[in-house]
Amino acid sequence: MRSPASHAVRMALIMVLLSAALFPIYWMVVTSLTSSANLFADRPQMLPDPSQAFNYAETFAKTSVLLWLRNSAIVAVGTMVLSILLAILPAYALSRFKFRGKGLLGFVLFATQMLPEAMLVVPLYAIFAKLLLLDTLGGLILANAAFTVPVITWILKGAIDGVPIEIEEAARIDGCSRIDIVLGIVLPVVAPTLAAASVIAFFHGWNEYVFAQTLVLSQELRTASVGLASFVGELSTPIHTVMAIGVMYTLPAVAFYLMVQRYVVAGMTAGSVKG
Amino acid sequence: MTGISRRTLLQAASGAAAMNVTRSFAQAKETVTFAAATFAEAGRGDKLKAWIEKFNASQDKVEVQPVAIPFSQLANTVFTQMGGGGGPDLVRFDQTDFFAALPAKRILPIDDIVDASKYTFQAPDKFLNVEGKRYGVVFELANYQLIYNPALLKGGEPPKTFPEFLAAAKEATGKGQFGYAFRATMPERSGFWQDLTNYVYGFGGNWADGKQLTLNSPKVVEAITAYKQVYDAGVIPKGADAATYRRMFWEGKIAMNIDNGGVAGIFAAQNPNLKFAAAPSPFPNRQQGLILTALSVNANTKNKKACGVFINWMLQQAAQSELQGILGAASVATPVERPKADLERSPWLGVYDAQTPYALPQLVLGFETKTLEIQQIVVEQVLKILVGNADVQKTLDEAQSLSLKRIERQ
Numbered sequence: 001m002r003s004p005a006s007h008a009v010r011m012a013l014i015m016v017l018l019s020a021a022l023f024p025i026y027w028m029v030v031t032s033l034t035s036s037a038n039l040f041a042d043r044p045q046m047l048p049d050p051s052q053a054f055n056y057a058e059t060f061a062k063t064s065v066l067l068w069l070r071n072s073a074i075v076a077v078g079t080m081v082l083s084i085l086l087a088i089l090p091a092y093a094l095s096r097f098k099f100r101g102k103g104l105l106g107f108v109l110f111a112t113q114m115l116p117e118a119m120l121v122v123p124l125y126a127i128f129a130k131l132l133l134l135d136t137l138g139g140l141i142l143a144n145a146a147f148t149v150p151v152i153t154w155i156l157k158g159a160i161d162g163v164p165i166e167i168e169e170a171a172r173i174d175g176c177s178r179i180d181i182v183l184g185i186v187l188p189v190v191a192p193t194l195a196a197a198s199v200i201a202f203f204h205g206w207n208e209y210v211f212a213q214t215l216v217l218s219q220e221l222r223t224a225s226v227g228l229a230s231f232v233g234e235l236s237t238p239i240h241t242v243m244a245i246g247v248m249y250t251l252p253a254v255a256f257y258l259m260v261q262r263y264v265v266a267g268m269t270a271g272s273v274k275g
Numbered sequence: 276m277t278g279i280s281r282r283t284l285l286q287a288a289s290g291a292a293a294m295n296v297t298r299s300f301a302q303a304k305e306t307v308t309f310a311a312a313t314f315a316e317a318g319r320g321d322k323l324k325a326w327i328e329k330f331n332a333s334q335d336k337v338e339v340q341p342v343a344i345p346f347s348q349l350a351n352t353v354f355t356q357m358g359g360g361g362g363p364d365l366v367r368f369d370q371t372d373f374f375a376a377l378p379a380k381r382i383l384p385i386d387d388i389v390d391a392s393k394y395t396f397q398a399p400d401k402f403l404n405v406e407g408k409r410y411g412v413v414f415e416l417a418n419y420q421l422i423y424n425p426a427l428l429k430g431g432e433p434p435k436t437f438p439e440f441l442a443a444a445k446e447a448t449g450k451g452q453f454g455y456a457f458r459a460t461m462p463e464r465s466g467f468w469q470d471l472t473n474y475v476y477g478f479g480g481n482w483a484d485g486k487q488l489t490l491n492s493p494k495v496v497e498a499i500t501a502y503k504q505v506y507d508a509g510v511i512p513k514g515a516d517a518a519t520y521r522r523m524f525w526e527g528k529i530a531m532n533i534d535n536g537g538v539a540g541i542f543a544a545q546n547p548n549l550k551f552a553a554a555p556s557p558f559p560n561r562q563q564g565l566i567l568t569a570l571s572v573n574a575n576t577k578n579k580k581a582c583g584v585f586i587n588w589m590l591q592q593a594a595q596s597e598l599q600g601i602l603g604a605a606s607v608a609t610p611v612e613r614p615k616a617d618l619e620r621s622p623w624l625g626v627y628d629a630q631t632p633y634a635l636p637q638l639v640l641g642f643e644t645k646t647l648e649i650q651q652i653v654v655e656q657v658l659k660i661l662v663g664n665a666d667v668q669k670t671l672d673e674a675q676s677l678s679l680k681r682i683e684r685q
Binding site for chain 2: 036042121213
């Protein structure tokens with residue numbers, strides 16, 4: 001049985017780690033609600049000052065933050081949906097079929113993860129220019145999906161590997177086609193993993209900066225990551241505005257994660273108690 | 276019954292047709308994209324966008340769309356786009372980026388769209404004319420001076436010599452205040468180079484003599500030694516980036532700062548109650564750096580003529596005058612006299628203007644197109660001196676050797 005002392009130590013450790021994780025977010029909120037005079041005070045202001053809430057009102061009024069958040073949401077959801085759609089069948093094929101070059105295909109998928117975005121952005125820009133995909137959110141979704149599909153394919157493959165083949169065989173005897181089996185039997189079984197993969201794709205699309213900065217020029221198509229960075233000026237940076245937008249930029253992503261958290265945890269622990 | 280008469284229907288139809296014509300006319304405007312870091316600047320960005328709107332309102336065929344890109348990302352983003360065959364039509368380039376774009380043939384000569392004989396340009400305009408061709412026009416020229424907060428200095432007077440300066444900085448440091456601030460980190464490589472160059476010029480040195488690199492010359496060694504002295508004196512907010520320490524200045528937390536006139540303009544705009552002043556930098560030599568930004572045309576543009584329409588509008592007296600007013604203690608492409616009222620209200624403007632004869636671009640003279648690469652080497656080596664306490668002479672010898680190898684390799 002665990003002693004009360006060891007329980008207390010564990011709890012204290014958890015609290016320290018939790019504080020370290022949450023403090024930057026708390027500090028962002030406090031800074032966005034700190035007066036200019038107190039920003040560089042001798043003793044830092046540790047509590048938010050509600051009287052400075054006008055910073056948020058001003059940010060809404062003077063910037064296009066809502067438009068940027070909308071664009072980020074479109075890109076993130078688009079990346080998530082496209083990545084899942086494109087990854088399901090290759091993941092199933094890699095898991096269930098035996099074909100020549102299967103190992104090589106798996107390696108090539110992995111290899112795409114070894115290339116940094118910055119290296120691919122120039123050729124991608126040239127290709128997108130030819131395909132008239134520059135300056136479109138669709139193009140941005142496609143570029144992001146190119147990075148998330150390989151990861152998600154491997155994640156789903158791992159999950160599908162764990163689905164007993166006997167279930168599929170039973171379905172085939174009952175007259176199910178292969179596509180029916182994938183969509184109607186395999187996917188519901190790996191739903192928690194699918195949720196975890198969706199989170200990865202969503203956050204990639206939500207946070208992505210290099211492609212969003214380079215492939216999109218129009219101000220009205222900017223994503224929040226680019227909009228936020230645009231305040232970092234050559235001579236000065238409006239800290240309150242940056243922090244207020246930072247808070248607004250973080251909240252939707254946190255809300256999305258909380259919504260799917262249950263499934264993500266289930267996905268991560270799926271199979272851990274098998275055997 | 277009051278049905279819709281034929282006349283009403285016709286009127287509505289012709290109205291709609293007229294609206295369609297207007298819309299297609301509006302759509303027919305050629306859009307020129309103009310990328311600059313200044314559009315994102317607090318205190319200047321919105322004013323610059325409003326200035327561009329005046330151009331848009333005056334035109335029925337061309338429209339300029341400002342594109343704000345963060346200063347630290349501008350070169351990377353624009354060069355990537357240019358490499359991919361696109362990018363903004365017009366770019367406001369920093370001097371080092373301008374000289375990086377030039378040999379890569381990423382910007383166009385503009386002699387065919389700007390008739391230089393129509394305008395009287397400022398002296399540094401000569402740097403934008405390379406091998407008889409004009410590759411841009413000056414967007415902003417900004418001198419460097421010592422900006423100080425008299426309330427934080429003993430006697431309210433600025434130091435005149437380097438020892439006086441160091442003593443004053445030490446005296447002003449404490450209780451949440453700092454005597455001075457400059458850049459000394461790799462993420463701010465460009466600004467770090469600008470600050471270093473001011474010391475080098477101020478101590479009578481130069482990065483090159485026009486023919487040979489002089490990165491390890493005695494004057495440069497003296498300047499970097501002085502930089503290190505300030506770094507070690509505990510008078511700067513170490514780690515604070517320029518945007519942060521400039522804000523600290525206008526919040527009354529920093530006593531002195533050697534910075535360009537654009538920054539002084541921002542201090543005045545952000546805190547009109549701050550009684551700051553300017554004086555010549557406290558170095559043995561009066562020479563200081565010069566911020567030279569150029570407006571250039573992307574080689575990939577399909578709207579060169581339209582770019583020319585904007586550039587020619589910008590060079591008109593009224594537009595230049597307004598631009599100079601927005602930029603603060605900076606100059607523009609052509610000489611514009613400052614209104615007397617402005618000089619009386621902000622005496623620091625005159626101090627900055629008086630520095631013009633002593634201003635030099637922060638380029639490696641004679642090796643302008645290599646400035647970016649030499650900058651990288653020098654900044655890396657100086658960091659070894661600042662952070663790693665490496666020997667100044669030996670480290671600058673290494674910088675000289677590495678730079679020569681880089682040049683020879685090309």
